[in-house]
Amino acid sequence: MKHNVIYLGNNARACDYIHCHKDFNVTAVICQSKMINDELLTCCYVREIPIIEIKNHANLSEQLNLAAGTFDFVIMLSFGIMIREEILQSHTIYNIHPSYLPKYKGKNCTFYTIMGGEKEAGISLHKVTTGIDEGEIISRKTIPLYYWMGNIALWENLLEQVPNLLTDLNDFLSDNNYPTFINNNEHYFPPVDQSMLYITGVMPAKDIINLVRSQENYSGVRFAYNNTDHVIKKVKVSCLDKADLESYTINENVISEGSTPVGIILNDKYYLKLS
Template sequence: MKKVIYFGYSEKMIKYLLECEFLDLTGAVGVTGRLTEKYYELVKNKNLKYYEISKKQELSSITDNVSAMEIDFIIMYKFEFIIPESMAQKYAIYNFHGGNLRFNRGAHAVVRTILNRDTETCLSLYKLTGGIDEGLLIGEYEVLVDQEDDVPSLNAKLTEGIPYLLKRLELFLNGKLEGELILAGKYWPKISEKDIIIDLNFDTFDVIRGKILSQREFYGAICEINGRKLRVKRYSFENKKSDEKTMITDNDTVILTDASGTMILHCE
């Protein structure tokens, strides 16, 4: 068995790694504020060595602890900090990325998929070789993106692919599978406010839907009404249509109508 440590805050990944027959999960590194009670319960019940950090600078403080565990490699999934170079040079790192390495690199791949209104995406497993979300691709678990998928629902779909990708990893480690080197894929910067501001004059209903769904788990998309910045997490549709695009604002509600129908934004 290969001795590994997990960097990330996914309780599902902890569960799958514990069930994996060719891996010996000995520890985990989590991020403060991201962890669920189930995560803590799994770590405690399985007697895993556990370290929790709240900022990137704290990673260097656990380097010696990781070295003492005598691991074979590191598994990463949903970990928001870059591994220190000293650790990256010493250990092979296998990362699970919630997007396609060819055209969706970056920290917020799942959110970007929803914003871009992509109809399909994948969970990618690759061995790090240097650049951000670049490396030796070992496998992809493809999923369809529904029109109403938000971040939790899309994450749930992608997470189901972990067991399949772990089997691909086993084949790779046993020399029965060759990886594909993926370099210079499309990199997207972190999501900023400008990405989630709804343009009431020019955004299509589907673009507006994407901005709201991408932020529903967080604070909501941004809608500006009469100089006020409001948040939007909810919307609804009606069949009323108009040959010309119209907009009505009523307190914290925006009603948009065009030839396809009526979209109502419920602002907060």
């Protein structure tokens, strides 16, 4: 017997992973109006899943109450509204969180995972409580986090584990003795703000590389140079003797072309090539 669920969020792949799983069926999608995107709309039209747009917590509570009796529980991923106790008293909600809980809690967990220089990343499914990413952990999986993977590849590879999380959720629901994992109220990381997305000529190379990796699907990082913010979207380590230094200007360890920074010298052999 399939579990009928409402999906809360804006990620189309997660929605379809749930809907196509042999043990689950998505009866409706609830998404914030400002987070609606073409991929999610396309998924809902292909699968003929009703999509409900909301603006706030009151809208969410109202829509869940209206749908009562048509779904068994809610599965959430990439949903920006905090769930309050009044909803949890009436509805069971499970959250898919892109980290190996209880590590890296918070909205921007993949950012902190990349910045931490981790060799692997995790994704977890837990029961929602009023605490941020707290609640009983039902399943968690890991994937390799290779140096060449930016935020886009990280998300894609993590989402491929969603069917495995769902299989574990189904086992949990059918087995009263299913072993779960203890969560806690620690390891929370605050949301990323713009001040954290600046690089400098004296930052460690790994921090610059990881910062750029973390922002590949956003608007890049910033390099404040010559009183101007320059957008940096790609960076790699290159041999200094391959750089056309005669056509560039070197100011301390920053290589520039006109007023635009194009590199940061690391030592007498290598430099960070910026673009």
